[in-house]
Amino acid sequence: MAVARKSKFIDPFERREIRRLVAEFGSPLLIIDCERIRHQYRQLRRALPNVDLHYALKPLPHPAVVSTILEEDGYLDLATTGEVELVARMGVDGARCIHTHPIKRDIDIRSAVRRGVRVFVADNPDELRKFVPYVDQVEVLLRVSYRSPGAVSDLSRKFGCDPEQLLSLARRAKDLGIVVRGLSFHVGSQAPDPGKHVEAIESCRVLLAAVAREKLGPCDTLDIGGGFPIDYSQRAPQIGYFCKPIRAALARLPKRIRVIAEPGRYIAGPSAIGVASVMGRARREGRWWYYLDDGLYGSFSGQLFDHAHYPLESFRERGKREPSVLAGPTCDSIDVIAENLMLPQLDSGDLIIGRAMGAYTWASASEFNFFPRATVVSVNQRPGDRGSVLAVDR
Ligand SMILES: Cc1ncc(COP(=O)(O)O)c(C=O)c1O
Structure with a gap:
């Protein structure tokens, strides 16, 4: 991958530098190039303007990546108490983070709330009930499932409610006094094409309107998850091209909807x-x-x-x-x-x-x-x- 480099950066993926690093630190190594993190983040920002990117820590939960994303004015996506504690140790403001694991223990919610995280994900009534002790401190994104057998890992198999269940889940949240901040989905990692993202955005547009009609919550956020693919031994579509139909689908959302995403692989992988x-x-x-x-x-x-x-x-x-x-x-x-x-x-x-x-x-x-x-x-x-x-x- 070509990265435009200013002279102030070395390229740690060049052989001479790799040899130098191995001589200094031994082997095996994982060499993270923060300039490439920046490059990937900026590429995705360009491909999805007006989408706030929450770097999902899980693929590479390393402080160097976290601080590089924050220096770029990015946001974070946390899924475990370990990740919450990692960013807390770094002094990160919890308000820059969302917590997106749909299934949590009370301690996971409590420790994230204590660190200032406000936005959580839920996908079923049992999970909603866990937020009752925290109603004044939290808001939820309701996760919807869009199965994607073509993705390398079909995350909607394990998480998310059926689109048909969404309204009753939103009604349940309202009954419990929990603010529904919006909807989320993850069509699966290393998506083969943008078709599932587009289908999910179109479906969520209808669901957001239905929630608004029933006044079930502000519901002004759509989280389009991750899944943005990268080159391995097989090449992936170029990111601007991949995101073009996604941009078109997002443009059809009402202006009041804030769109966020949770990219992990696209930023960390290369x-x-x-x-x-x-x-x-x-x-x-x-x-x-x-x-x-x-x-x-x-x-x-x-x-x-x-x-x-x-x-x-x-x-x-x-x-x-x-x-x-x-x-x-x-x-x-x-x-x-x-x-x-x-x-x-x-x-x-x-x-x-x-x-x-x-x-x-x-x-x-x-x-x-x-x-x-x-x-x-x-x-x-x-x-x-x-x-x-x-x-x-x-
Ligand atoms: C909830 C959630 N968000 C974000 C991600 C990151 O996805 P990706 O690496 O495909 O961008 C994952 C991956 O498992 C996930 O489960």
């Missing part, structure tokens, strides 16, 4: 790379097996949980290429990153990088077998800090 090194190798059944210090139980966990295929590169380029296997470090046989990758002969210490590894990778990594998660290095954190490494988490 903004980090994974760097692993070869720990050892063995020739098995006519192929080289290279064992890396990161694998499916670590940053490559996204291959399992998120069904992502990260573009992989070897630093060693010279030599005859032959089908090879890249395996993770653990003793489990499932821990294989790629088979039949055409690679020159590698040796211990050789570096492999995975591109587009910012989203749902390190966040879902474990320390199985006591292999530590990758060290996170964030670079170019504040405009003007020339290539400074501002955060290193071991």
